Amino acid sequence: MFDEVLNIISVNLWSIIASLLNLLIIFLIIFFVLYKPVKKMLKERQKTIEDSYERASEAEAEANASKEAYEKKLEDAKDEADDIIKSAVVTAKAREKEIIDSAKEESEQIVNQAKENAQLEMKKAQATIKGEIVDVSTKLTKKLLEREINEKDHADLIDSFIDEIGEE
Amino acid sequence: MNKNNKKSVGFILLDIFYITMAILPLGVGILLKLISTPPSDGGVTISGARVFWHIDISSSNFLDIFITEAQINSVLVIITILFVCLFLTHGLKQKIWLKRQHLAEIIIEKVDSMVADNMGEPFKAFPPFIIAIMALSAFSSLITLLGLFPPTSDINIVGGWAILVFIIITYYKMKCGLGYYIGGFMKPVFILAPINAIGEFATPVSMAFRHYGNVMSGAVISVLVSYFLGQFSTLLFGDGAISVFQVGLPAILSLYFDIFSGCLQAFIFAMLTMLNISTAFDADEYERRKKKKLEKKPKR
Numbered sequence: 001m002f003d004e005v006l007n008i009i010s011v012n013l014w015s016i017i018a019s020l021l022n023l024l025i026i027f028l029i030i031f032f033v034l035y036k037p038v039k040k041m042l043k044e045r046q047k048t049i050e051d052s053y054e055r056a057s058e059a060e061a062e063a064n065a066s067k068e069a070y071e072k073k074l075e076d077a078k079d080e081a082d083d084i085i086k087s088a089v090v091t092a093k094a095r096e097k098e099i100i101d102s103a104k105e106e107s108e109q110i111v112n113q114a115k116e117n118a119q120l121e122m123k124k125a126q127a128t129i130k131g132e133i134v135d136v137s138t139k140l141t142k143k144l145l146e147r148e149i150n151e152k153d154h155a156d157l158i159d160s161f162i163d164e165i166g167e168e
Numbered sequence: 169m170n171k172n173n174k175k176s177v178g179f180i181l182l183d184i185f186y187i188t189m190a191i192l193p194l195g196v197g198i199l200l201k202l203i204s205t206p207p208s209d210g211g212v213t214i215s216g217a218r219v220f221w222h223i224d225i226s227s228s229n230f231l232d233i234f235i236t237e238a239q240i241n242s243v244l245v246i247i248t249i250l251f252v253c254l255f256l257t258h259g260l261k262q263k264i265w266l267k268r269q270h271l272a273e274i275i276i277e278k279v280d281s282m283v284a285d286n287m288g289e290p291f292k293a294f295p296p297f298i299i300a301i302m303a304l305s306a307f308s309s310l311i312t313l314l315g316l317f318p319p320t321s322d323i324n325i326v327g328g329w330a331i332l333v334f335i336i337i338t339y340y341k342m343k344c345g346l347g348y349y350i351g352g353f354m355k356p357v358f359i360l361a362p363i364n365a366i367g368e369f370a371t372p373v374s375m376a377f378r379h380y381g382n383v384m385s386g387a388v389i390s391v392l393v394s395y396f397l398g399q400f401s402t403l404l405f406g407d408g409a410i411s412v413f414q415v416g417l418p419a420i421l422s423l424y425f426d427i428f429s430g431c432l433q434a435f436i437f438a439m440l441t442m443l444n445i446s447t448a449f450d451a452d453e454y455e456r457r458k459k460k461k462l463e464k465k466p467k468r
Contacts, residue, residue, distance in 0.1 A: 003206065006216030006236060008384070012324050014233050019319075019328030022242050026249060026304045031296040033253040037260055038276050045262040 134158050179259060186258060190251035193244035197316045200240065212395045214388055217322050238322035245307045245319065275299065286439070287446040290454075294442070301329065302438045309383055309430025313422075320433070321383040323376060330372035330379075333441050337371065340449040344457060348450075375440055382433045386425030394418045 137158050138151070175183075204218055217236035225231050256272040264270060279295045279302075287294060308319040319325045342349045353364040394414060401411035 004219040004222060006219060006234070006322075008214060008216050009323055010216055010229055011327070012232070012234055013230055015236070015239060015322070015324030016328040016331060018239055019242060019325040020332045021328075022246060022325075023300065023304060023329050023332050026246055027297050027300040029246070029250050029253060030300040030303065033250065034257055034272065035276060035296040035299065037257045038272050041260050041262060042273070042276075048262055 130159075130162055133162060175259075183255065183258060186251050186255040190248050190255065193247040194311070194314055194316070197241055197244045197311070198314055201237075201316055204237075212391060214391060217317055236322070237317040238319040238325055241311060241316055242304075242308065242319045242325060245304065245311060249303050249307055283442060286442045288451070290449060290451055291442075291446060294445070298438050298442060301441055302434045304329075305379065305434035305437050306431050309433060310426065312387070312426045312430070318383055318387070318430075320379060320430075321387055323380045326380045327372075327376040329437070330376035333375065333444065334369075334372035337444055337448040340445060344450055344453045348453065371444055375437065375444075378440075379433050379437050382429055386429050390418060390421050390425055393421055 134155055138154055141154065204220070217238040219234050219236050220240065221233075221235035223233040225233060256268050258268075259266050260269060260272070264273075276295065276299070279299050283291060283295045283298055305320060308325070312318045338349075341352065353361045353368075355364070397413040397417060398411045401413045405412075
């Protein structure tokens, strides 16, 4: 059936063209089926890796920024605390002075009051003592003289006498 | 393996389909070979491809249309390569989860770096072509392992590839202008033009014959050694005895001529293609001309 066999070297135009086309077909197959998808995948992978690197550096920068902000905040807080303490000390001192001043004032008032009271008391006592002295001297003179005198004249007399004494 | 990496049933079925379709053509080739080969008469016959269909157009064999074993096997190899490629790129993902993806990536990265080393920047688009040459040549030669006729031992097949390479070479030489191309033949003296022209045509011829000769000679030596060993055992043990000497040695020869030489020739053919194309292109001259053109343009 298939008895015909080519010579070991037999050049044939159509065979050459056919094999040339075969190579082109294989090229197309390799390009579209193997090369292109793998290249595309490799490119995508490259992109993914670069993206993740970028994201990592971004995240690092963000973390650094937030760390800085945090530290700054911490410092601010410390400063604020110092301020608060300082102002508290100032207020406390002011308040202390105020309290002391008011205490002094009050004490002076109290002392003055006491002095006034004492004077008042003294005047009262003087008045009382004067009356008693009048009474006593009246009784005494009554007894001494054993005679009825006008009580009123007598009191006037002693009063004027005591006044004279007081004025001296 | 975690849950994401589990193959679905459809995936496995498609895999099986691809593998079957890659093996099927080779089976068809073997079947065809069994049907078409007439019983041998025991002698040594070294011949070209078997002809399946011969259309007479003219008196010369050059213009007749032959459908030969070599062409059928070429087509079968193409189908096999197509499905091997489909199999390799099936389930391609950024995160590798199939072993075959390593192979696909290795092939492409190796050839990419090879092209970058040997050809340079202007030939970035060449890796697929180089892979195509390598794959076609290697598969065509390795097909002998199945007892099929290797298309590479037909001068027409390899000649076709070489002519395609020659066309590409000439295209790159003409990129700097036709005058520059023809002037290239006159270097260093214009008397050498015929020799330069011969040298130009020698490139594809030498490429074709190198590949063809290597594969063919391997086949011839294998047949000769095998025949000689058969005769030797007949001489010692008489006619009809089992030829014990045919066991072993032909296998080692096949290891060299079929596997090693087949792959090596594919590599050499691809290498020569790269070198010839890259040396054909005068990049500096091309850049100079491009700059000139750009300078001229604004005046218009």
